[in-house]
Amino acid sequence: MLNLLELEQLSAFAEYGTLSKAAEKLNISQPTITRTMQRLEEEFGVPLFERSKNHIALNETGEQAVSYAVQLLKDAKEAVDAVRAFDRSRHTITVSSCAPAPLWRLLPALSDAFPDMTLSSSIKNNASVLEDVKSGHCLLAVLPGIPEEGKIPETYCCRPFMKENLAVCVPPDHVLAWYKEVSFEVLNGYNFLLGTRLGFWDDMCREKMPASRFLVQTDQFTMEELIRESSLPCFVTDVAEYDEEIYGDRIVIPVSDQAAKITFHIVYNGTDKKYAPAFAQLFNF
Amino acid sequence: MLNLLELEQLSAFAEYGTLSKAAEKLNISQPTITRTMQRLEEEFGVPLFERSKNHIALNETGEQAVSYAVQLLKDAKEAVDAVRAFDRSRHTITVSSCAPAPLWRLLPALSDAFPDMTLSSSIKNNASVLEDVKSGHCLLAVLPGIPEEGKIPETYCCRPFMKENLAVCVPPDHVLAWYKEVSFEVLNGYNFLLGTRLGFWDDMCREKMPASRFLVQTDQFTMEELIRESSLPCFVTDVAEYDEEIYGDRIVIPVSDQAAKITFHIVYNGTDKKYAPAFAQLFNF
DNA sequence: ATTAGTTACGCATATCGTAACGATG
DNA sequence: CATCGTTACGATATGCGTAACTAAT
Numbered sequence: 001m002l003n004l005l006e007l008e009q010l011s012a013f014a015e016y017g018t019l020s021k022a023a024e025k026l027n028i029s030q031p032t033i034t035r036t037m038q039r040l041e042e043e044f045g046v047p048l049f050e051r052s053k054n055h056i057a058l059n060e061t062g063e064q065a066v067s068y069a070v071q072l073l074k075d076a077k078e079a080v081d082a083v084r085a086f087d088r089s090r091h092t093i094t095v096s097s098c099a100p101a102p103l104w105r106l107l108p109a110l111s112d113a114f115p116d117m118t119l120s121s122s123i124k125n126n127a128s129v130l131e132d133v134k135s136g137h138c139l140l141a142v143l144p145g146i147p148e149e150g151k152i153p154e155t156y157c158c159r160p161f162m163k164e165n166l167a168v169c170v171p172p173d174h175v176l177a178w179y180k181e182v183s184f185e186v187l188n189g190y191n192f193l194l195g196t197r198l199g200f201w202d203d204m205c206r207e208k209m210p211a212s213r214f215l216v217q218t219d220q221f222t223m224e225e226l227i228r229e230s231s232l233p234c235f236v237t238d239v240a241e242y243d244e245e246i247y248g249d250r251i252v253i254p255v256s257d258q259a260a261k262i263t264f265h266i267v268y269n270g271t272d273k274k275y276a277p278a279f280a281q282l283f284n285f
Numbered sequence: 286m287l288n289l290l291e292l293e294q295l296s297a298f299a300e301y302g303t304l305s306k307a308a309e310k311l312n313i314s315q316p317t318i319t320r321t322m323q324r325l326e327e328e329f330g331v332p333l334f335e336r337s338k339n340h341i342a343l344n345e346t347g348e349q350a351v352s353y354a355v356q357l358l359k360d361a362k363e364a365v366d367a368v369r370a371f372d373r374s375r376h377t378i379t380v381s382s383c384a385p386a387p388l389w390r391l392l393p394a395l396s397d398a399f400p401d402m403t404l405s406s407s408i409k410n411n412a413s414v415l416e417d418v419k420s421g422h423c424l425l426a427v428l429p430g431i432p433e434e435g436k437i438p439e440t441y442c443c444r445p446f447m448k449e450n451l452a453v454c455v456p457p458d459h460v461l462a463w464y465k466e467v468s469f470e471v472l473n474g475y476n477f478l479l480g481t482r483l484g485f486w487d488d489m490c491r492e493k494m495p496a497s498r499f500l501v502q503t504d505q506f507t508m509e510e511l512i513r514e515s516s517l518p519c520f521v522t523d524v525a526e527y528d529e530e531i532y533g534d535r536i537v538i539p540v541s542d543q544a545a546k547i548t549f550h551i552v553y554n555g556t557d558k559k560y561a562p563a564f565a566q567l568f569n570f
Numbered sequence: 571a572t573t574a575g576t577t578a579c580g581c582a583t584a585t586c587g588t589a590a591c592g593a594t595g
Numbered sequence: 596c597a598t599c600g601t602t603a604c605g606a607t608a609t610g611c612g613t614a615a616c617t618a619a620t
Binding site: 316338340 | 612613617619620
């Protein structure tokens with residue numbers, strides 16, 4: 001039977017041209033590789049090399065053998081990787097969320113319910129989250145409301161999880177500070193500071209306030225500093241903890257639109273034998 | 286690195302359910318297979334089995350590993366077979382001929398020109414011969430005349446090789462015995478003895494003499510006996526040696542049609558670097 | 571008591587590296 | 596004479612089978 005270690009030496013010989021070079025690259029002695037090539041010829045049962053007294057080269061059959069060897073080695077490596085990935089997936093619960101806030105509650109709950117599983121979460125826009133849940137790329141999805149009919153298979157379960165309401169946050173001397181509540185229509189045209197990793201809130205703001213510009217900050221510290229030092233409005237929600245240190249005397253004004261009052265929903269594959277029952281229990285309070 | 290021998294043991298375990306059974310089937314001791322499974326888990330780096338004190342079974346990851354293992358083993362075997370087949374093809378000149386007679390001259394000539402090559406020949410009808418030469422399934426083809434325009438790629442060479450003329454052979458008291466030569470039209474309606482492996486002659490006879498019946502004999506001895514003991518006409522050609530023992534006092538009458546006077550042509554791929562030059566020399570006298 | 575799996579132990583052999591050799595340009 | 600490939604030889608370790616052990620049915 002073939003031996004992958006031997007095939008690797010064959011492949012190295014093909015790559016480097018001489019047995020000596022190949023041996024050096026593989027950190028083995030040169031006689032070893034000589035013997036391996038002889039063994040390979042025995043195993044294949046046909047000549048693979050043209051030999052002269054101090055020269056050896058692949059013949060046509062040998063070239064063929066090399067191409068098969070390379071393929072086999074590649075397949076073998078991929079197999080190992082795939083098995084490792086599969087094992088990893090068996091011990092990982094993957095969550096795709098449309099916003100950060102739901103994760104703050106969801107991840108601790110999952111960690112509690114599945115103490116020996118690894119949790120892996122990511123925040124993406126709605127479309128990507130939908131993709132993930134449909135492709136099975138994630139086990140749990142968090143979406144802002146019930147997905148439209150036909151967007152996900154019927155076997156998937158959808159349960160309300162928590163609410164979040166959007167608000168703007170402005171310094172007391174800002175013109176908006178007088179409002180008790182404010183609509184997107186009014187806000188449209190103002191420029192805002194916007195933190196990254198906001199998920200679907202990001203998309204929604206751009207959609208509802210097309211005339212506004214959003215000054216996206218990828219760095220958390222920069223964002224906080226700008227909130228303190230500028231009078232630019234920013235966004236907060238009723239779920240995020242409100243840090244006095246950062247917001248100072250800024251005033252919070254709820255956004256009045258229905259679109260700003262979100263009920264996050266959990267979506268998961270109801271036919272998954274391993275997780276569906278546990279998820280049903282977790283989310284059917 | 287993975288080892289195919291180990292994967293074979295894994296596959297056997299998956300197939301037979303217990304280590305003992307697998308060990309027995311593979312003619313190895315049972316502790317050996319235990320150790321191999323342990324090594325495999327190390328190599329994959331993840332658990333593949335559920336173990337209790339005297340029981341071991343594949344877990345889900347293990348099932349995955351098995352399916353990859355089976356695939357790899359299959360691929361490896363196929364690779365060896367393919368390399369062997371390739372080597373064989375390198376030492377074999379394959380000839381497809383539309384009739385037996387050309388082979389009687391062609392094979393000795395090839396054997397002479399390529400003393401260390403194996404010759405492999407087969408007789409088929411014209412269409413199959415054309416298929417073989419186009420697909421590269423044969424290196425040399427023998428066809429009855431020049432193939433029609435477009436039937437073979439332009440890069441193929443076509444050279445006249447030898448002539449063969451069809452004749453019928455009847456007992457002296459047969460009504461046909463009076464003819465000096467005879468046309469298919471006259472022959473049409475008579476029934477004939479026909480040996481197998483006649484290649485295209487077979488097809489031609491059926492085409493030119495649709496009203497005739499052909500009593501096909503697969504066995505050479507039976508054929509000869511029937512020629513001796515019956516008065517049924519049969520076919521001979523000017524190339525086949527005429528054995529008095531068999532034909533006795535039968536009379537040979539050439540078939541007058543042009544279609545019965547064949548010039549066999551050799552066809553081969555003119556772009557084949559290895560053989561085209563040698564073939565050109567052989568057939569361009 | 572039988573069957574299955576793991577561990578312990580000793581041996582055979584496979585495989586490696588060093589060294590020596592042969593050939594070639 | 597430097598480089599490359601093959602062969603010889605001795606050390607090592609890898610891997611096997613036997614035997615002994617444990618647990619479960």
